[in-house]
Amino acid sequence: DAKTTQPPSMDCAEGRAANLPCNHSTISGNEYVYWYRQIHSQGPQYIIHGLKNNETNEMASLIITEDRKSSTLILPHATLRDTAVYYCILIGAGSYQLTFGKGTKLSVIP
Amino acid sequence: GAGVSQSPSNKVTEKGKDVELRCDPISGHTALYWYRQRLGQGLEFLIYFQGNSAPDKSGLPSDRFSAERTGESVSTLTIQRTQQEDSAVYLCASSSYMNTEAFFGQGTRLTVV
Numbered sequence: 040d041a042k043t044t045q046p047p048s049m050d051c052a053e054g055r056a057a058n059l060p061c062n063h064s065t066i067s068g069n070e071y072v073y074w075y076r077q078i079h080s081q082g083p084q085y086i087i088h089g090l091k092n093n094e095t096n097e098m099a100s101l102i103i104t105e106d107r108k109s110s111t112l113i114l115p116h117a118t119l120r121d122t123a124v125y126y127c128i129l130i131g132a133g134s135y136q137l138t139f140g141k142g143t144k145l146s147v148i149p
Numbered sequence: 150g151a152g153v154s155q156s157p158s159n160k161v162t163e164k165g166k167d168v169e170l171r172c173d174p175i176s177g178h179t180a181l182y183w184y185r186q187r188l189g190q191g192l193e194f195l196i197y198f199q200g201n202s203a204p205d206k207s208g209l210p211s212d213r214f215s216a217e218r219t220g221e222s223v224s225t226l227t228i229q230r231t232q233q234e235d236s237a238v239y240l241c242a243s244s245s246y247m248n249t250e251a252f253f254g255q256g257t258r259l260t261v262v
Binding site: 073081082083084085088135136137138139140141142 | 153180182184191192194197199205240242244250251252253254255256
């Protein structure tokens with residue numbers, strides 16, 4: 040049951056910002072937006088999460104719209120090592136199960 | 150340890166044999182998860198442990214699959230009488246209680262021939 044919708048693939052030039060969108064129009068009030076990524080042949084890696092305020096950490100920024108129906112993950116200066124599948128998932132407070140959809144395959148182009 | 154450790158990293162087994170996959174979570178993490186990822190597919194939830202109890206086993210595909218956890222540490226996933234469709238990468242993750250920032254291991258690639 041896909042609660043989020045992401046484009047299947049995106050390209051980004053090396054050094055440019057990568058903006059990955061995610062739609063979650065049926066998000067509940069207690070659900071957080073989480074982003075993970077999976078680099079080829081590795082386990083998924085946590086990136087960032089937020090509830091309603093924009094968030095920033097050393098890896099990325101997360102912009103959540105005021106109505107919380109969509110969000111954007113921003114990698115400010117994409118490198119070749121950022122080539123991966125990026126997953127946007129919703130997790131309720133106190134929930135544990137991570138349900139991954141198909142994600143967005145980001146290709147960073149030299 | 151510094152991260153979630155899984156062993157073996159690769160396992161090739163004959164159809165019908167039993168296999169045991171091991172996961173060492175991050176020290177202090179009470180929650181532990183097993184996932185399966187078939188080639189080119191998404192992550193399939195298998196089982197979740199809180200401490201050494203498993204409140205949710207709903208993802209285990211059949212009764213050939215079982216998992217145990219010792220206290221808040223090592224977990225083993227056992228697959229009996231392996232079948233070719235069991236071939237996949239088996240991923241383990243751990244997180245602090247009620248904190249779903251989960252840390253994943255590198256996985257065990259299981260090939261059933």
